[in-house]
Amino acid sequence: MLGKCLSILCLWALAISAYAIQNDAIISNLKSRLHHSPHGGKLIKSFNNHNQSYIYDQALAIIAFTKHRDKDLARDLLMGLQKLQLKDGSLYFSYYLNGESPYPIEGDKRYAGAIAWVAMAAVTYQEQFKSKEFVKFNYRILNYLASEMKPIEVSGKKTWALKFGPTDLPGTKWHENETAALEHNLDAYAAFRHFIALNPHKKWKKNVTYLQDFILSMWDSSRSHFWSGASLKTGVINKQELYLDNQTWSLLALSPDIVRSLKTRNALDLNCDNFFVEHEGIKGFMDSKPTRRPASSQFVWSEGTAGHILAMEKFTNVTKEPITCQKLEAQAFLNNIKKMKQSDGGIGYATTTSNPDFTTSSSVAGTVWYYFASNNINPFDL
Numbered sequence: 001m002l003g004k005c006l007s008i009l010c011l012w013a014l015a016i017s018a019y020a021i022q023n024d025a026i027i028s029n030l031k032s033r034l035h036h037s038p039h040g041g042k043l044i045k046s047f048n049n050h051n052q053s054y055i056y057d058q059a060l061a062i063i064a065f066t067k068h069r070d071k072d073l074a075r076d077l078l079m080g081l082q083k084l085q086l087k088d089g090s091l092y093f094s095y096y097l098n099g100e101s102p103y104p105i106e107g108d109k110r111y112a113g114a115i116a117w118v119a120m121a122a123v124t125y126q127e128q129f130k131s132k133e134f135v136k137f138n139y140r141i142l143n144y145l146a147s148e149m150k151p152i153e154v155s156g157k158k159t160w161a162l163k164f165g166p167t168d169l170p171g172t173k174w175h176e177n178e179t180a181a182l183e184h185n186l187d188a189y190a191a192f193r194h195f196i197a198l199n200p201h202k203k204w205k206k207n208v209t210y211l212q213d214f215i216l217s218m219w220d221s222s223r224s225h226f227w228s229g230a231s232l233k234t235g236v237i238n239k240q241e242l243y244l245d246n247q248t249w250s251l252l253a254l255s256p257d258i259v260r261s262l263k264t265r266n267a268l269d270l271n272c273d274n275f276f277v278e279h280e281g282i283k284g285f286m287d288s289k290p291t292r293r294p295a296s297s298q299f300v301w302s303e304g305t306a307g308h309i310l311a312m313e314k315f316t317n318v319t320k321e322p323i324t325c326q327k328l329e330a331q332a333f334l335n336n337i338k339k340m341k342q343s344d345g346g347i348g349y350a351t352t353t354s355n356p357d358f359t360t361s362s363s364v365a366g367t368v369w370y371y372f373a374s375n376n377i378n379p380f381d382l
Contacts (some may be wrong), residue, residue, distance in 0.1 A: 023371065041078070057364035062122075082137045112184045123198060164229075179230075182227065268311060279300050282300045283300070283336045307373075
């Protein structure tokens with residue numbers, strides 16, 4: 001009996017050791033991407049095939065370093081963003097590694113969701129290290145996001161929601177400054193909620209309520225899933241497209257009580273029915289598709305697949321009901337993402353596709369979300 005117990009303890013110790021080695025390898029890959037910014041602090045190289053740092057990836061890396069308890073590296077990246085913050089508290093969507101940005105010359109790309117992720121990263125750092133160093137930086141971000149919220153009426157209910165962006169971009173077929181995207185409002189909801197929990201700023205409590213009301217207005221009770229957003233001018237919900245993250249990020253951001261009250265299993269089943277892909281020997285999920293026709297290309301997206309893994313895990317933790325997709329459990333999808341590892345040790349963003357927004361290159365987003373899924377870290381929840 002003692003020998004059996006000892007063998008079980010040995011296997012457990014080996015498993016813990018393997019996870020520690022894997023985590024160290026992931027953090028090592030992220031560290032290898034860091035570059036000193038001429039303005040101060042550091043920026044991270046988002047993809048191996050170009051020299052840009054997307055602020056969303058910067059935020060992801062900050063959360064990963066924070067969860068790994070590497071305060072110095074998380075601080076360096078926050079300092080890099082703080083040095084680039086604009087006077088109104090906002091940040092551009094991306095920066096070159098020299099601290100310059102392709103914006104606003106190429107358009108006023110200050111996407112609210114990406115900015116909200118920076119706020120999420122700053123509050124995660126504050127909570128983990130009990131540090132108020134970046135509270136003013138975060139306050140300015142949230143003050144900007146609050147200024148970008150506009151009134152909206154959806155299905156007869158009035159609330160406020162966050163604009164996709166401050167101005168319309170002429171190169172797109174839709175109006176960024178007239179659109180409220182569910183994803184962006186989920187990001188801001190988490191950022192405001194956690195900041196208020198750690199800091200005495202009561203004026204934003206109403207913003208949390210407004211954002212939650214808008215998020216829940218995107219839930220279609222007849223179909224049991226979330227839609228992607230609505231027009232701020234008309235309140236008309238976009239029902240032309242389905243997005244993977246609309247279901248997974250909603251589950252990750254919302255409270256257990258809300259997850260239980262909605263038929264969220266159906267939302268995850270919708271993802272399974274519409275986005276499951278087996279491509280190049282890898283099983284996972286693609287990002288989006290039109291409502292009434294097939295997607296133009298099918299590929300596995302590492303970031304989104306990891307998000308779905310975490311949503312499966314949260315659903316089971318909250319409801320105590322097991323859930324699978326195509327008879328595959330969460331661990332099986334995690335093992336498939338691992339197959340996307342590139343020569344540098346990072347996770348490729350996607351399998352091969354003609355979609356120009358996705359690359360097979362080693363990516364910060366794929367690598368960090370794999371780290372999150374491997375360690376059951378929900379970045380929307382402190």
